[in-house]
Amino acid sequence: MTNTLIFVDLASEDPSKAGDFYAKVFGWQNDARPEGVYHRMVPGGFFKKSDGTDSEIGNLHLGIFKAANARPHPEPEGVEPRVLSADGRKPRVWVLISDDDSADRILGTAEDLGATILWRNHYWKEFNGYNHAFRDPWGNEIVLWGKAGQDPQIPADFTRE
Known part of the structure; x- marks a missing residue:
């Protein structure tokens, strides 16, 4: 079995506001875990089979983490950098x-x-x-x-x- 991609996280200075943004733009559930620190965006539903019925595989989730203290991390106060990346490709x-x-x-x-x-x-x-x-x-x-x-x-x- 190959390694499985399970999550992608986006950085934000304000995960609560970013969670609200994605809930309104895509209709996803904004699951704060905990509020303002890390938000899991839950699209709901399942990947479709070729016949259009639901498979047993749930749609992927997106995470939003606070740039100032990206969790999880072994250091409770986090580490540098604590700002969003501004230049170049992401x-x-x-x-x-x-x-x-x-x-x-x-x-x-x-x-x-x-x-x-x-x-x-x-x-x-x-x-x-x-x-x-x-x-x-x-x-x-x-x-x-x-x-x-x-x-x-x-x-x-x-x-x-």
């Missing part, structure tokens, strides 16, 4: 757009809550998906992926690669 988190949601709604909500839209309306043939991206108020990059389907009809205003 990891990106990819989120599949639900069939009952839209990129426009997600991007609009994110922007209303302080996110910066990085780009929108791009088709990536390699993975047959419609992509859009934003930077949350804490500098984390989120890339949205929408299913293009078997015979994608790419809108004329979309860039392509």
